[in-house]
Amino acid sequence: MKERKTGLQMTRRDWLRFMGVSGFAAGLAACAPPGVAPADDAADAEVLVDRWTTGLVDPDISGTFRIISWEGEGEIDKFIPFIEGFFEERYPNMEVEIESGVPWGDYWTKLPTQIAGGDPPDLAWQHQSRGWVYPDKGWSHSMQQYVESHPPDGWPDDWEPKMIEMSTYKGELHSLPYGWVTWGLFVNREITDSIQEYPFPDDWTWQDLREIAKEATSGEGMDKIYGCRIPIFDKTLWAVSMTWGADLFDAERTRGNFDDPIVEEAAKYLWDLRWTDGSSPTPGDEQAMGLGGEFLFASGRIGMHMGISDIAARLDNAIGDKFPWGIAPIPTGPNGRFGYEGGAQWMIPAGSKFPELAYELTRYVLSNEDILPTLGIEGSLYPPRLSLAEYGLPKGWQEKIPNAKHALLTLGLEQPTYYQYFTKYQEWSALWSKWMDPIFVEGKENIKEALVGLNNETNELLGAA
Incomplete structure (x- = not known):
């Protein structure tokens, strides 16, 4: 051969x-x-x-x-x-x-x-x-x-x-x-156990997450402990919006729905975690710390880290015996839970x-x-x-973590739908960056204006203008 x-x-x-x-x-x-x-x-x-x-x-x-x-x-x-x-x-x-x-x-x-x-x-x-x-x-x-x-x-x-x-x-x-994979919240129990009994209940909500994160946040500068780390991109906005009852697009993916008040409310919620509450690090914070993603959680400075299930083994190796940790399901709400990644x-x-x-x-x-x-x-x-x-x-x-299967796999399979990509997604992702990076990366406050701009250009791209 x-x-x-x-x-x-x-x-x-x-x-x-x-x-x-x-x-x-x-x-x-x-x-x-x-x-x-x-x-x-x-x-x-x-x-x-x-x-x-x-x-x-x-x-x-x-x-x-x-x-x-x-x-x-x-x-x-x-x-x-x-x-x-x-x-x-x-x-x-x-x-x-x-x-x-x-x-x-x-x-x-x-x-x-x-x-x-x-x-x-x-x-x-x-x-x-x-x-x-x-x-x-x-x-x-x-x-x-x-x-x-x-x-x-x-x-x-x-x-x-x-x-x-x-x-x-x-x-x-x-x-x-x-x-x-599915999404979950990786929890530093050393930080959260005094605030929320573990394991977290299946019916905990995004508002519960915000309140726990605010209480868990402490300190300043390089000694600051952040209550949560929630990455913000189109799929995160979709997950929160869907939980509250609104998709980012119509069912056929031919029109945008970014001007829906519920989508605006979800965007404001995510913005507040970073820029109002200070409970989730901004990209600038992470750059200053020289850490990001799962490695920031493994350092012990994050109370709850939102991530996909395939980081679990890497976290296990990185954390070792530094602190006790566990897993919570993606929060739910009136319209259900939406944390199926694909x-x-x-x-x-x-x-x-x-x-x-x-x-x-x-x-x-x-x-x-x-x-x-x-x-x-x-x-x-x-x-x-x-x-x-x-x-x-x-x-x-x-x-080691008896509820891991339930929180990640069982509840993941029960979720009714997933973020549906579409044929022009590759081109559309540039529009997301154009309108949303100033909001979620730089911290600009004109959320409604940016969502309307994104919606208009989305409809132009999809031929629905």
């Missing part, structure tokens, strides 16, 4: 040596599904034809199969043994080239450029925010015919339905999810030289019950198959 390259131009043997052969190779062997031969023995193995092959691909096929991902070292590692094992046993004449670690901002220009230039990879990582964008522009290869003739394991009854909706455009599946998928770019092979690999890795638990545990992502979703919670958490 030919040597295989990654995006770092490393052979598999070099990659294993880089990661530490003595300990890591044994780990790969333990992760591998039954029947996957070790890499160095694959050349001597017979070509495997099994339930993961569709018959659409010649076993003697040769060439270079290219993959691109924004996930870098420490993130993509969990996929590599399964990708390589698939080819080594079934298509040993194929080389695999993985371009990993493409910076997030660069990824969304690099991949379209490759597709438009007629030199696309054969398989690509995709975020739900582009789930409709790429099919609408003709940048992705439909998987519908493959799913109908050779469905993934457990399809469709065992798959998270909201993730399938995000992957479907005009009735055709264009990607297959590899994991999903996730990411694999897609076949338009123009792929090996679309059938790309689907076989996707089906093998992303629906295989022998593989998904490893991806869930190592990535802190809920696997797309519902029967395996618990593997997205870190090991041992049932004992």
Whole structure:
């Protein structure tokens, strides 16, 4: 079998040596599904034809199969043994080239450029925010015919339905999810236990959060303790607005609804956390502290941190025994709870030289019950198959944080809908930054004026003006 390259131009043997052969190779062997031969023995193995092959691909096929991902070292590692094992046993004449670690901002220009230039990879990582964008522009290869003739394991009854909706455009599946997450509040109990009994009740509200955060805030300057850290972007505004009864767009995503008084009230609420109460750090505060996100929470200076479930394992490692902590669900309100995030998928770019092979690999890795638990545990992502979703919670958490499953997974699955991206979302996100950054980043007070401006330009973009 030919040597295989990654995006770092490393052979598999070099990659294993880089990661530490003595300990890591044994780990790969333990992760591998039954029947996957070790890499160095694959050349001597017979070509495997099994339930993961569709018959659409010649076993003697040769060439270079290219993959691109924004996930870098420490993130993509969990996929590599399964990708390589698939080819080594079934298509040993194929080389695999993985371009990993493409910076997030660069990824969304690099991949379209490759597709438009007629030199696309054969398989690509995709975020739900582009789930409709790429099919609408003709940048992705439909998987519908493959799913109908050779469905993934457990399809469709065992798959998270909201993730399938995000992957479907005009009735055709264009990607297959590899994991999903929900939002929660990560709670420093050393700060909050004297204010709010733990675990927080399921029916706690955004107003409850504000009151707890104000009481938990203390000190000044570099010694200040903030009661909460709530990141503010379009999805946060949507979550609060929906809880109180208003969407940011109409149901068809053809008109904006940013001039709704409830949306204005939600925006003022988020603004007040930073600029009136001072209970949530501003971007300037975080810059001065030299910390942000989950790392600021791990430092012990945040009472409640709003984040997605896949940071849980990283927090566990970063906090250690520094302080006791727990998890609370996203607050609720008159219209319900809205903290379902979604996730990411694999897609076949338009123009792929090996679309059938790309689907076989996707089906093998992303629906295989022998593989998904490893991806869930190592990535802190809920696997797309519902029967395996618990593997997205870190090991041992049932004992350490008994309510974690309920707060993140159970209540997450119960949430009625999700933030629906649309075909012009990529262009629209620039409008959000134009009108909302002065409000939420700089602290300007003209909230209503900015929302009306955003609404007008949103409608122009969507053709509803």
